Amino acid sequence: MDQGNTAFLLIAAALVLLMTPGLAFFYGGLVKAKSVISMMMMSFGAMGLIGVLWVLFGYAIAFPAAEGLSAPWAIDWSALGLQSLLETPAGAAFPPLAFVAFQATFAILTVALISGAIADRAKFGAWMVFAGIWAVVVYFPVASWVFNFGLADDGSFAYGGWITYGLQQAFGVGAIDFAGGTAVHINAGAAALALALVLGKRVGFSKGAHVPHNPPFVLLGAGLLWFGWFGFNAGSELAADGTAALAFVNTIAAPAAALLAWLLVEKIKDGKPTSVGAASGAVAGLVAITPACASLTPVWAIVLGLVAGAVCAVAIDLKFKFGFDDSLDVVGIHLVGGLIGTLYLGIFANGTGLIYSGELTQLAVQAIAAFAVLAYSFGLTFVIGFAIQKIMGFRVRNEDEIAGIDTAVHGEDAYKLELV
Template identity: 65%
Template sequence: MAPTLFDATTDAITVNLNSLWLIVAAALVLLMTPGVAFFYGGMVRAKSVISMMMMSFGAIALVAVLWVLYGFSMAFPSSTPDQANAWLIHGVVGNPFANAGLIPLLTKGGAGAENNLNALAFAGFQATFAIITVALISGAIADRARFGTWMVFAGVWVTLVYFPVACWVFDFTAGNTDGGFIVHNLGVNDFAGGTAVHINAGAAGLALAIVLGKRVGFAKGMSKPHNVPLTLLGASLLWFGWFGFNAGSEAAVDGVAALAWINTLAAPAAATLGWLIVERIKDGKATSIGAASGAVAGLVAITPACNILTPFWGMVLGLIVGAVCALSIDLKWRLGFDDSLDVVGIHFVGGWIGTLYIGIFGSGIGLIDTGSFKQLGAQALGALIVSVYSFALAFAIGWVLERTMGFRVKNEEEVAGVDLSVHGEESYALDPQTV
């Protein structure tokens, strides 16, 4: 993040321009969560699409409220006007009451009053990151989760896992000597959330897939996407919104934002080709689902690295991650965990590849430029910390909820369709009287 939110020396024109970009970028990123709903919704059975999409829309409603109440305070203590009250545990998590309701950001006078607009825009932008991270997890438990229990899980997980991890990774601004320990102390480069968003969500998805167990009839080829155009629409919305996700993470209109933008175009384009090539060699056909999945894998991998790679190395990353993720999605059949919509194979694996890639090819910091493995070691350690923390807490939260509230629907409800059993609705009305 380039600007310091409460820097009174920043001129008003720059503040307003940067705030405008943050507001636009936030709208783009928020659109990504309905994009996830469409992307996932098209890939499940017709009898589960409402359940699948509702988990994304439920994430928007719940996480947005929690973010305003206390999430921003926990994730961004360095953006709190009252620094004496900012931290709960220094370098780890902020005081949830420091910016409760975002009221201190509205205060006129005192520290930060000059950049009040920028601070509020930044808070809104980062809210959309929290929302989509939770929504991504839902793909791992498609076709078999109770909505009410999912909402409880989402609230607890985002509080205990995402908000602290966001503090570790995102609470760092240029010239700031404070902030989260993964970026500030370990020196990890994670520009827009390879660890905080994708590895975080992927690890949690794996944990929940294990807790909820396999779907009825779990086997390769057990089900096909019920609506491929819906999935392609979702992938398109994701790619469109991702320009705000990556370029907006600079929080300024400058050359770094432009570099992030072009890498967000080039890397997923190359990843799409990489996935399709592997798919054609492995299965004999290049599919539209493969193209959509390859694009998302490329977007995941370039997220932490979009500020530090040249477009050429960004495309190389795309080719690699597209090919590797196309192969890695089959791991669930070999290892026996039911990750319904390949959250692990795309987000967890893709996040790890993008994070480690920086340690080798990152401009000015990677092995190629420096001859040192230091950055690669830092990237690996940061990714490992987030992976273990997210998996452990997600497993614990999911295990407790499964044994108290019940997280998985009954087998007969799963076979009949989660939409009717959980929501009392059908996604496609076939009754002639309703057509």
């Protein structure tokens, strides 16, 4: 066992877990002062629920070992409760439980991302029911499609999900998604769109009606997300090597460029660059580089960041044009940014992209993977959300939304002002 790589993987897992509290701050600063506890609790609720489900059976669904193409929805019965993974096989690079821990943090974060689309108006209990069902029906299987693959001694695929192994067998190249552009960001972004449609618009929804109550929280959250994202991207190499170093550098370059591009668009559109825009631009760049961080040169990572920052800065206004209330721009940043990063690889991926190979095969498989995950996540999320809304009610009453759902749902206030 390589203790250096084991330590690297465990530290990366801790960094990714920190991203969910970081997301809580990022989202918490963007909502009304009367909704900040509700917003942050949805992230912490996901940490508790998904962490337990992952240990009990989530890993067994997401990573079934089998020869050849694994079924679209399979389970490794021996891995229930992680019982078969307690011992490290001879010759393994790291303990199986280190990988279990690393992937658990991805599952937690993906579920938490969706909550931003339904800020200010969702019941906590209904959210927890949704989070559990969605993880089992949507995230665990999609993670298997993307992340579950085994390699033979010669580096070729031995088994895996259809997005990796299956597309490789059909087209000669598999879809590239190094750290979760499809499984995490497109998946969560599509779910966010579906859930926003199910819950409907906030009271008084219009452009400029809902402004962030605490931009310093937003900046703090974005900083924690960026810090944790190094574990997200570089850690996905599962080894402290040159590929991890490339992913690390690209995780600096792309969000830095995206931050600048977002601020430039804000300056042109509104006349003033904002702190919330800087934070949002950095996150958009992080989203876009996630699938691509190990497959681009740093210069092409900068170009990707510029594209993602500019396009996402414009995309967040689509909700006003099309009339869906994606409260904290999960669709505009995660769905759009995930699509940009995933499809960009079809042109600029080292070795197989269009500019290197002269062929569109890589772009084709990237598009198949991206839009298959989008359709699967959107469709099932809409059904799950609609069922919960009809059975137990997903949305709080309008009067509770206006008064502030922190008190109505949690019996707490984020800020206590005492007169002395």
